[in-house]
Every structure is written in structure tokens, then in C-alpha cells.
Amino acid sequence: MAQSGLARNEQVSGWLFVMPALVLLGVFMIYPILWSLWMSFQVGRGMAFSFGGFANIVRLTQDPVFIRALTNTLTFLAIQVPIMLVLALLFANALNDSKLWGKGLFRTAIFLPCVTSLVAYSVVFRSMFAADGVINQFLLFTHIISDPIPWMADPFWSKVVIISAITWRWTGYNMIFYLAAMQNIDRSIYEAAKIDGVPAWARFWYITVPMLKPVILFTTVISTIGTLQLFDEPNLIPSTPGAPSDSTLTLSLYIYNLSFKFMPSFGYAATVSYVIVVMVGILTLIQFLAARERRT
Amino acid sequence: MTRLSTGWKRAAAVALASVSMFSVTAASAVEITVWCWDPNFNGATMKEAAERYAALHPDVTVNIVDFAKADLETKLQAQLASGTTDGLPDIVLIEDYGAQKYLQSFPGAFEPLNSAVDYSGFAPYKVELATVNGQTYSLPFDSGVTGYFYRSDLLGEAGFTAADLQDITWDKLIEIGKTVKEKTGGILLPIDPNDAGWLRIMMQSAGSWYFNADGSVHIADNPVLKASMETYQRLMAAGISKPVSGWTEYTGSFTSGDTLSTFTGVWMVGTIKANADQSGKWAIAPLPALDGVEGATNASNLGGSSWYVLSSSAEKAEAVDFLAEIWGKDVDFYQKILVNQGALGSLLAAREGDAYKASDDFFGGTPVWQNFSDWLGKIPAVNYGIFTNEADAAVAAQIPNITSGGNIDEIIAAIDAQVRQQVQ
Numbered sequence A: 001m002a003q004s005g006l007a008r009n010e011q012v013s014g015w016l017f018v019m020p021a022l023v024l025l026g027v028f029m030i031y032p033i034l035w036s037l038w039m040s041f042q043v044g045r046g047m048a049f050s051f052g053g054f055a056n057i058v059r060l061t062q063d064p065v066f067i068r069a070l071t072n073t074l075t076f077l078a079i080q081v082p083i084m085l086v087l088a089l090l091f092a093n094a095l096n097d098s099k100l101w102g103k104g105l106f107r108t109a110i111f112l113p114c115v116t117s118l119v120a121y122s123v124v125f126r127s128m129f130a131a132d133g134v135i136n137q138f139l140l141f142t143h144i145i146s147d148p149i150p151w152m153a154d155p156f157w158s159k160v161v162i163i164s165a166i167t168w169r170w171t172g173y174n175m176i177f178y179l180a181a182m183q184n185i186d187r188s189i190y191e192a193a194k195i196d197g198v199p200a201w202a203r204f205w206y207i208t209v210p211m212l213k214p215v216i217l218f219t220t221v222i223s224t225i226g227t228l229q230l231f232d233e234p235n236l237i238p239s240t241p242g243a244p245s246d247s248t249l250t251l252s253l254y255i256y257n258l259s260f261k262f263m264p265s266f267g268y269a270a271t272v273s274y275v276i277v278v279m280v281g282i283l284t285l286i287q288f289l290a291a292r293e294r295r296t
Numbered sequence B: 001m002t003r004l005s006t007g008w009k010r011a012a013a014v015a016l017a018s019v020s021m022f023s024v025t026a027a028s029a030v031e032i033t034v035w036c037w038d039p040n041f042n043g044a045t046m047k048e049a050a051e052r053y054a055a056l057h058p059d060v061t062v063n064i065v066d067f068a069k070a071d072l073e074t075k076l077q078a079q080l081a082s083g084t085t086d087g088l089p090d091i092v093l094i095e096d097y098g099a100q101k102y103l104q105s106f107p108g109a110f111e112p113l114n115s116a117v118d119y120s121g122f123a124p125y126k127v128e129l130a131t132v133n134g135q136t137y138s139l140p141f142d143s144g145v146t147g148y149f150y151r152s153d154l155l156g157e158a159g160f161t162a163a164d165l166q167d168i169t170w171d172k173l174i175e176i177g178k179t180v181k182e183k184t185g186g187i188l189l190p191i192d193p194n195d196a197g198w199l200r201i202m203m204q205s206a207g208s209w210y211f212n213a214d215g216s217v218h219i220a221d222n223p224v225l226k227a228s229m230e231t232y233q234r235l236m237a238a239g240i241s242k243p244v245s246g247w248t249e250y251t252g253s254f255t256s257g258d259t260l261s262t263f264t265g266v267w268m269v270g271t272i273k274a275n276a277d278q279s280g281k282w283a284i285a286p287l288p289a290l291d292g293v294e295g296a297t298n299a300s301n302l303g304g305s306s307w308y309v310l311s312s313s314a315e316k317a318e319a320v321d322f323l324a325e326i327w328g329k330d331v332d333f334y335q336k337i338l339v340n341q342g343a344l345g346s347l348l349a350a351r352e353g354d355a356y357k358a359s360d361d362f363f364g365g366t367p368v369w370q371n372f373s374d375w376l377g378k379i380p381a382v383n384y385g386i387f388t389n390e391a392d393a394a395v396a397a398q399i400p401n402i403t404s405g406g407n408i409d410e411i412i413a414a415i416d417a418q419v420r421q422q423v424q
Helices: A002-039 A055-062 A064-095 A103-115 A118-128 A134-141 A155-182 A187-195 A200-211 A213-228 A232-236 A251-261 A266-290 B002-027 B042-056 B069-082 B096-105 B124-128 B152-157 B170-184 B197-205 B223-237 B247-255 B266-273 B316-327 B331-341 B348-352 B368-376 B388-403 B408-422
Strands: B031-036 B061-066 B091-095 B138-140 B146-151 B189-191 B241-243 B261-265 B282-285 B305-309
Touching: A002 A266, A055 A266, A064 A103, A064 A155, A064 A200, A064 A213, A064 A251, A064 A266, A064 B388, A064 B408, A103 A155, A118 A134, A118 A155, A118 A232, A155 A213, A155 A232, A187 A200, A200 A213, A213 A266, A232 A251, A251 A266, A251 B069, B031 B042, B031 B069, B031 B316, B042 B061, B042 B316, B042 B331, B069 B091, B069 B096, B091 B096, B091 B316, B096 B305, B096 B388, B124 B138, B138 B316, B146 B152, B146 B266, B146 B368, B152 B170, B170 B223, B189 B223, B189 B247, B189 B261, B197 B223, B197 B261, B197 B388, B223 B388, B223 B408, B247 B261, B247 B266, B261 B266, B282 B368, B305 B316, B331 B348, B388 B408
Parallel strands: B031 B061, B031 B091, B189 B241
Antiparallel strands: B091 B305, B138 B305, B146 B261, B146 B282
């Protein structure tokens, strides 16, 4: 009896200890999430809401701007994430070589971009890719091109700039994960493979990559989420956010416009944000299923 | 225990600091906070007004906060939507295109000024655009009356004089641009392909807008919009313009002599005059008119803004009095901001002042302000409605199609579909 009283006492104090965190989590996380879900069924201008049922979901299907933003976001995702992860893997493999000179320096150099401020680097990219910026001047000087490329005035090139910018910033970040994981791979596996005469590319492809599978899955998931939420670069690098002609408009940017630039339509903005939630959920599930260990 | 007590001390110190911060605000004399967006233009005029008011009321100080215009608008909108009024200023500058959006989506957020200001003394179109249900909420500030600004020296080299630019049409301007390019190689206009400002100018010059007077969408069946787009398409096809990206590149283009002219609002005078070495090399002509459109004029408007008092403000009474006393009456003040900032106010009485009648050597000794005042009276009034941002975004998305010679009817249909989708 005394013991169960003690146990209950411990349970109570345990709950008391986690209570502050739970309350904060509830107020600042769970309540806003539920509220935004409720909002996504509201229609109306400004602060005058009314319940609209599925009106916002119907609006999604008929909204050409939403379709454009969705296409752009998926384009960024499909092109940028694979490029970045492959690059990160190659860099990590190169810098994992124990005989490489100055690898600390290279690692720092490649990791450094993701420590820089988003705004600072976006402004630098914006000036580099201006019509008379350094990139065009260099390409003209080396006679690679004969006319300046209208980087931020052309729907295609502006996407290229955004993709290069995100890739530049986040490759080093993913590389660090791969490097850390590579150092956990037992060196004796590579030695055994070498003795068996396995060439370098096969050691990379058949030993390193499979051993990194959990980390590759992790980086794919977080990069997917990051790209689906892409906001800062398309907001800051073009002359006006999403320019030219909505070619760099992402879903997050559209949510921002709907809430703060256009006639405020918070309900519809919440609906668009739930599109991102659903997409993140589905893509993450697909990635987990694809990477699942096959049990024999 | 020590750690705990330091923690408490720190918390107490923070609490104390915030309390003392509040008490400082409460204890000081009245401070009016103003948000605006251009330290060289509306910020500078506000500063001048504040100095004049402080001379009469030494206990009132005005704190002017500068933002980028887009940042100010989003900050204001987010703050109004949040329902908390702590961070809001006492007076805010709002561009005329957005006035109705704020007034209608946040009822009660702004203070009607009818009892303090005599609106019959202001340009009627400025008063109307800030009026909802018979209440007027703004102290009308600058006008965006448009003109055609050009380098008289460089156009002169190609043989064009001021007389050649009086009351012309856009097609005549295109011809002039081609001749100039042939003779001197100069490029006439900088065009920002992401900015729909040219369309707003052209539309309003013929008394039309994206919306009807009752606020309904007026795009697919709007002959003025179609004529404007066709004009723009001819302009782009003529090879007399240079693409620029963003405001800095745009203004840099014509102030550096890279391009020879631009058509824009009167508020650009300040930017142009900032290049003292170009004095006497500039001139101003009326805006070209649209060809073959009913109601086409040589006058239009781009931008322009007004001051609004927030209802939540603790210093509301002082803010209203400040606006009414200086901005609402002081003719002398308007002469000064006209000369120093090129700010063409909306107070009609100010037009009788000396500065408005003077000629300007920077623009070849012509009476520029008199001209702008004349054009101001000819601007066709339109209803900007509450969805100009949405319509602008829809147009901007189609500008590359217009430029590349796309079918105007199809482009207008796409814009119409998008705007109808967005105005709900």
C-alpha cells in the first residue's frame, strides 16, 4: 500500500515536471495547428470569416496561380534535391580520404555557406546574377556567351539561379551528415574489398552507399521538406518576389501573398499551407517505403 | 541554490527593465510615431512638417520610421490582422491603390478625419479614394500625376524639340524612338518587365481601370486595357526600350544617360534632380495619349499616397491635430516641400503659392509645377477598388507573353480568369 502510494506520488511529480513543457507545447504548437485546420475551412475577406465547407478546396482546383506555384515548387524539388544530395555524397566521399591534404579547410569551406545569413547570401546572389553582374561579365569575358544572359528576367534562367542558390547553400550541410556516417563505417570492410580487388567506384557504390542508406533517407526527407517550404530565396533574389511572371513563385510565397500582400484571405492561405502538409506527409511516406529494409 | 537565485535575479532584472521601458514611454511628452517609406521624399516632407508643428507645440515630438514600401504594407497588414495594436504607429502612409483595401478589410482601424479637416480644399479624386460610407479617413498627400521626362539635350541631337513632344500619341513616341535610335543609337525607354505600372498609367489616362465603378471586374471586355496592351506590345517590338530589373536599375538607367527618357509620376522629380550635373539637360512633356480610344487624354496618375491616423493610437488627438494644422492648412509648408522634395501636394490652396508658379532651370527654365498642376486637373477619376494588387500580379505574370508578341485576346482572357479567381 505504501509502495503504491509512493509510485503514485512519483507519477504525479513526473507529470508535474513535464507539465510546463506540455502546456507550452499545447499553447504554441498544438492549438495553432488545430486552429489553422479550422481556418482552412473558413472563407471571407480580412477578419470577416464565415464557414465555407470545402469552398477553399474547390478554389484550389480552379486557381491558376496555385497551380503555377505548385508546379514551380515540385520542379524545384525534383531537380534541386537529387542534384544537391549527389553532390553532397561525392564531396563527402572525396573529403573522407584520410590522405587528403587540407581536408579540414575544404570541409569548412563547403560547410560555410549554410552558416551564412539567408538574407545576406540572397542579396549577394541577386547582385551576382544581375544583368551586368559578375556572372555575366565573367561569361562574356571568357567568350562562353556572346550576349548577356537575362538571369532574373527570364522564366527559365530565374529558376536556374534559384536552384543554384539553394544548392550552394545546403550541399555542405548534407555533406556533414554523410561525412559523419562514413566515419562510422568500419575501415576493415574497405581493406577486405581492396584485397579482393574491388575497384574504387564499386567500393563507393556497393559499400559506402548501402551503408549510408539511413542517412541518405534522412537527408532526402529533410531536404524535401525544406524545398517544399522554400520561401526566402524566391522572396529575396528576384527583383520582386516570385518574378519574373510567377516563375519562381513557390507555395510558401503564395501563402504569404494571400495573407499579407493581397486582400487578406487567411482561410484560403491556411488551405494552401495544408497542401504542403499533405505533400510532405505523402512524399515522406513514399521515401520511407522505398528505403525499407527487405526482410528475407 | 546559487544558480537558482541568479536565475531569479536575471528574471527580475528583465522584468524591471521592461517595466522601466513602459514607464519611460508614459512619462515623456507626447510622441507621434509615423511610418512612411522614402527618407528622401515622404519621410523628408514629414520631417519638415514635424519641425513646423514642434515650433507651435514644443511638447510634441514626431518619430519618423522608414521602411521599404512593400515591407511597410505587409507589416501594417499583418499587425492589423493580428488584432493587437501595440506595435502600430499613430500615423501611417498608405499608397492610394491600397487605400480601400485597408479601409474595407479592417473597419474601425482608421480614424475618420471629417470633423478636423476641410476636405473641400483638397483635390476631389484624392478625397474620394479614401472615403467609405461618407467618412473620409485620409489626409491627402502627394499626387502621382504623370509626365514624360526626357533628356532634352540627347533628344535634341536627333533633331527633336519640345514642340515635337507636346500632346502626342504613343505611336508618335515610338516613331520618335526609332528615329533617335537610327540617328544617335540612343535607347529611349527603360522598361521593367515585372512592373505593371505602365499599364496602370495607360489605362487611367483613358479613364479606365481593372474594375468598374461598382468594383466588378472589368478586364475581358475592356477596350482601353486591350489598346494599352497592344500599345505596349508595339513599344516592345520597336526595339526602343531596354529591359531593367527592379527599381534601382530602372532609375539608374535614365539618370545615368543609358536611356533617354521615362514616363512616370511627378514624384520622380526628386530622383532626377538629385543628379545636379544634369541640370538644364532635362525637360518634361505631357504623357503620350492612347491612339484610337474613346476618352483618351494626355494625363494620368501613378502611385501617390495619403496619411492615415490609426484609431488604436493613444496620441490620436495630437496626431489628428498635427495633420490638420500643418498638412491641412499650411500653404507655405507646401511651397517648401515642393521646392525641396518635388512633392506635389493635394491641397488646392497651395497651388496659388509662389513656388508653384516659378520655373525650374533644371528643366530648362520651364514652369514645371504649373504644368503638372494643369495635368493634375485633367486626370480621369477611376475606382481603384480593393483588388489592384491581385490584378497587377495577374498582369505581371503575362508580361513576358505580351513582350514576346503573344495574342492579346488570349492574354487578356488569362488575366481575366486569374483575377476573377482571386477576387473572392
